Amino acid sequence: MEHKVYPVILSGGSGTRLWPLSRKHYPKQLLKLTSSYTMLQETALRLTGFEKPIAVCNDTHRFMVAEQLQEIGQNPTAIILEPVARNTAPAIALAAFAALEQNADATLVVLPADHVIEDVNAFQNAVLSVLDVAQNDSLVTFGVVPSKPETGYGYIQASDDSGTISSIAQFVEKPDLITAEHYVNSGKFYWNSGMFVFKAQAYLNELSNNNPDIYKHTKMAWDNSTRDLDFIRVDKEAFSQSPDDSIDYAVMENTRKGMVLPINVGWSDVGSFSALWEVLDKDESGNVSLGDVKHIDSNNCLVQSENQFVATIGVQDLIVIGTKDSILVAHKDEVQKVKEVVNHLKNTGRTEHLLHREVYRPWGSYDSIESGKRYQVKRIVVKPGASLSLQMHHHRAEHWIVVSGTALVEVDAKETLLTENESVYIPLGATHRLTNPGKIQLELIEVQSGSYLGEDDIVRFEDVFGRC
Template structure:
């Protein structure tokens, strides 16, 4: 049986400001009506497989869980990496878990942030690869390239092996002229970063070629803590694990690497130019999302989140307007957006990591306005959800209910607050907010005090495992 393992980590810095550290591209809706993670899970429908296993990091766990819940698909757990250590260790955790009960499934390793247009072709390649993986081959999927792409690594195929080819070599990202030679030869595929192999076979090869990674992951798996749908491993042990990709750790060394061709309209959406290419374009080559008005505009991507964006006489641009940031870039230079993100990180600016709108397991909040001693948020609490029982040392809060009904605890008293009513929470008061209704609770929160940071929260009780 095939066990899909979906890798949902990564930061997607080349799609900033849409993608942020705390809300990266795999959780965004970039094509169609589903997020990239949801699209990845949906394309497994019709493929014989056991419940999906996800691997993500601690900060994204509630976003991933909510998107899986919305889709209504069954899963076998979500591994939470204590720290990012690249793909080789992440896959090792999944493989160790898969063989725990004496089973040895085929692991179908997928990234959560890829676009694949032709699902039938995707599944056809997976089924072909499964026959090879059952013969102890480690299969990688090579994308049939339609242009000399310099943004991808390549796989050179060797002699044919049944429905695939022996891997001759893995090649780093080439320059333009070399990429043209690769495509013209017909012997090279784009490296998709998708794999299929037996769990035990991967672990054996990892132990052979990278025993340091194997040992660290084996020790980390010896201490497992289940928290809701999440699986945590020993942090100290996992932190000792080297940071390494599966290509470098295993695939470039194993004698049993096989590549299966996939021609399925694949893209890893590695930047805005790639997003423009895979999106539906109008007669002028434009891709517009949101409220956009354009005159004499060609081959331009515009994303407007909350206000009108107008363009006049421009060509080959990327314009992304979010609630707290505006990006204007030439389409051919959009790969360099990650340099802007690095500047923001160096300056410790919140825009590198956070959107103005932040998602939480109970709902979300939007930071509408702020000043030296105040902050205004619009808060949405899902039906039946409850914020943690908490207190603040440095700020007081006013809550004004816009719609719905709030159940409010302040120290030892409870009360219901309905539309157009408000309540005041003094500094150091122990308080909680709950939505007892069947519709979203919307309220305006006004914070005032000497310090308004999110780290001024002392939690006493929490439904979502955030109390140590």
């Protein structure tokens, strides 16, 4: 029997345990952590034989999600924007509504965007093996065969120890070590992967039966959604009223239709730097080196450097992560406390938990390479054919110097074409726009001067990306 199968990619997380690599506005699923593809791209590529994916993400990440999927030829069926975070049960409901608009008998394969699966063929075979089971309105989840008594994961207890698909006896929270050892020895407990296969309508029926408030408000939010470029914006007021709940709590722990299939596919949720160290290739001393790194008499370390040389001498079990604006040094056994650093940054009004120094925009990127009192210097890269918004600033003037490529600059309705080593001055209050009319990237240096240099000092008059 042929099935209409829609991969659903949940990309709403912020990945705070992988700070400083992962930031709120550039989280781990958008990073290249384990290969030349981002985690989002790896997720999409696991199920390329089915329908085009449905992605659910927040508004901040929408252009990056769209661009990353397009880069691998996965133009999605839909990109649904969550106006507020409401956990996985409401997010999956939105995806189910989207799939049903495509096919009344649609089947969903729900995948978090930030997991690692090393044996992709085995995972694909596992998905194919449960499609017929899902046609009976069963809600199937994948339980990962535990390789050790892990205390950082929740567990699923199967009704038997056959090692094949069976009904679910219970879901259990993250255990202590003694309990985890009991779970592993029993042969009936599996790590909760957060991945599911079920018919879209079957999920919505169970959601309506077990948590009618989520169903009602997500249905209302979907019915009042609007299209914005390639994105679907659901109604914010209705969606905000939905309870904030996971699919486990809202549906799977209450339904009688839950099934679990044990899988052994090299799965990890890469929820910490110690987990990332486990899945990456290591040298003969157990070290992972990413960037310009040298180890001397060091063992079992993970060191990543973005823009500087890092050397370790005589250390072991260390995590050293260097970005352009932050450095983290931690013992592998203490990496769960990274969240405390993120909370400190939030509570003290700092911004290092929100953005990297280099910030990506739909038109390209900018890197704030130097700043001081009343001045800031940025390196700006604009993609071929892309254009920034028509804008003005109340508190700053700007000077642009072209490093490479060609810039079409509009200042107070007058257009000028600039090439390498040419420059232009943008007075305070002038209406201006920057466009790359060429076939190669445009790179320029921007020098800002003025009494206030914040990113919120932008008045947009026109913007092809719909920003205001």
